[in-house]
Amino acid sequence: MEYRNLGSSGTKVSVIGLGTNNFGRRLNTSETKKVIDTALDEGINFLDTSNSYGDTLSEEYIGNAIKNKRSDIILATKVYSKIGDRPNDMGAGKIHIIREVENSLKRLQTDYIDLYQIHFWDNSTPIEETLRTLNYLIDSGKVRYIGCSNFTSWQLSMSQEIAKSLNMEKFITVQPEYSLLNRDIEKELIPACEYYNVGILPYFPLASGVLTGKYKRGENMPEGTRLSENKERADEILTSETYSILERLEIFAKARNKSLLDLAFAWLLANPLVSSVIAGATKQEQVVSNARTHKWKLSKIEVNEVNEILGN
Numbered sequence: 001m002e003y004r005n006l007g008s009s010g011t012k013v014s015v016i017g018l019g020t021n022n023f024g025r026r027l028n029t030s031e032t033k034k035v036i037d038t039a040l041d042e043g044i045n046f047l048d049t050s051n052s053y054g055d056t057l058s059e060e061y062i063g064n065a066i067k068n069k070r071s072d073i074i075l076a077t078k079v080y081s082k083i084g085d086r087p088n089d090m091g092a093g094k095i096h097i098i099r100e101v102e103n104s105l106k107r108l109q110t111d112y113i114d115l116y117q118i119h120f121w122d123n124s125t126p127i128e129e130t131l132r133t134l135n136y137l138i139d140s141g142k143v144r145y146i147g148c149s150n151f152t153s154w155q156l157s158m159s160q161e162i163a164k165s166l167n168m169e170k171f172i173t174v175q176p177e178y179s180l181l182n183r184d185i186e187k188e189l190i191p192a193c194e195y196y197n198v199g200i201l202p203y204f205p206l207a208s209g210v211l212t213g214k215y216k217r218g219e220n221m222p223e224g225t226r227l228s229e230n231k232e233r234a235d236e237i238l239t240s241e242t243y244s245i246l247e248r249l250e251i252f253a254k255a256r257n258k259s260l261l262d263l264a265f266a267w268l269l270a271n272p273l274v275s276s277v278i279a280g281a282t283k284q285e286q287v288v289s290n291a292r293t294h295k296w297k298l299s300k301i302e303v304n305e306v307n308e309i310l311g312n
């Protein structure tokens with residue numbers, strides 16, 4: 001495995017991380033443990049979860065799986081999502097964050113979170129309040145670093161400027177959707193990350209499994225796969241245009257004795273700002289294949305060729 005700094009921090013994370021939104025939803029506690037144990041055996045040390053995944057069960061199952069290995073793992077979780085019906089059961093306000101961090105710590109069976117991320121921008125809370133609360137959590141030792149997710153470039157930039165002006169800890173990472181099939185962040189967010197030296201943690205890096213090459217034009221979707229169980233998402237993403245791109249990407253990869261899966265990871269990792277690619281997995285063999293993709297380093301010329309296939 002190869003390791004990179006987690007954003008602007010001095011902490012090293014595996015370039016292939018493990019996403020965990022299947023845990024508690026499609027995987028039970030023993031299946032979760034098997035996937036995590038395999039990931040650790042492959043050198044993966046970075047796990048990304050949220051207080052909301054699997055209706056809180058993702059954190060709970062992770063807590064059970066890692067309790068004797070906590071110090072080997074860099075653990076990221078998130079706060080913001082609605083977790084109850086009371087007025088302060090969601091958002092990035094002080095009351096909610098302080099209550100939820102305690103709940104996450106309990107479920108994860110740990111006394112610290114390595115990376116605590118604000119899952120979504122909260123329009124109804126001043127960002128100063130959120131930043132002050134996160135800084136208090138760092139000072140109290142419950143959180144090591146802070147990050148954000150689904151922020152636009154102006155939201156990230158403003159957060160960094162306010163943190164700087166108040167002499168507070170800044171976000172070290174941002175977690176946006178990013179993959180060969182969704183490059184929306186390249187125009188605004190990536191330049192902001194470059195300017196502020198903020199690491200990128202791409203989510204949906206495999207476009208929900210489409211970039212593994214297991215969905216083929218004109219063929220039935222393999223049983224038990226994510227898209228076979230989510231027709232709406234399948235219709236949205238598995239269009240004729242998507243298949244044409246996938247077929248061309250596959251030819252590009254095959255010409256280099258690689259797979260589409262290898263390319264999906266290698267292309268993201270060609271950007272040094274990408275700290276870790278947090279692909280989800282439902283089976284141990286998926287984690288093994290994903291972990292081994294990091295060996296392919298794309299040259300600048302190859303990245304340009306791929307971007308041409310994608311339509312620049």
Ligand SMILES: NC(=O)c1ccc[n+]([C@@H]2O[C@H](COP(=O)([O-])OP(=O)(O)OC[C@H]3O[C@@H](n4cnc5c(N)ncnc54)[C@H](OP(=O)(O)O)[C@@H]3O)[C@@H](O)[C@H]2O)c1
Nearest residue numbers: 019020021203204205206207208209225226279280282286
């Ligand atoms: N911040 C946010 O708002 C946000 C939003 C979404 C996700 N996330 C995070 O990002 C992580 C990654 O996203 P994701 O897991 O939803 O999507 P993804 O990484 O694009 O796709 C993961 C899915 O692809 C399939 N897969 C993975 N490796 C495979 C392999 N080697 N061979 C065949 N199939 C394979 C599995 O699905 P099947 O086996 O079921 O087909 C797996 O569940 C999440 O787990 C979560 O931690 C964050």
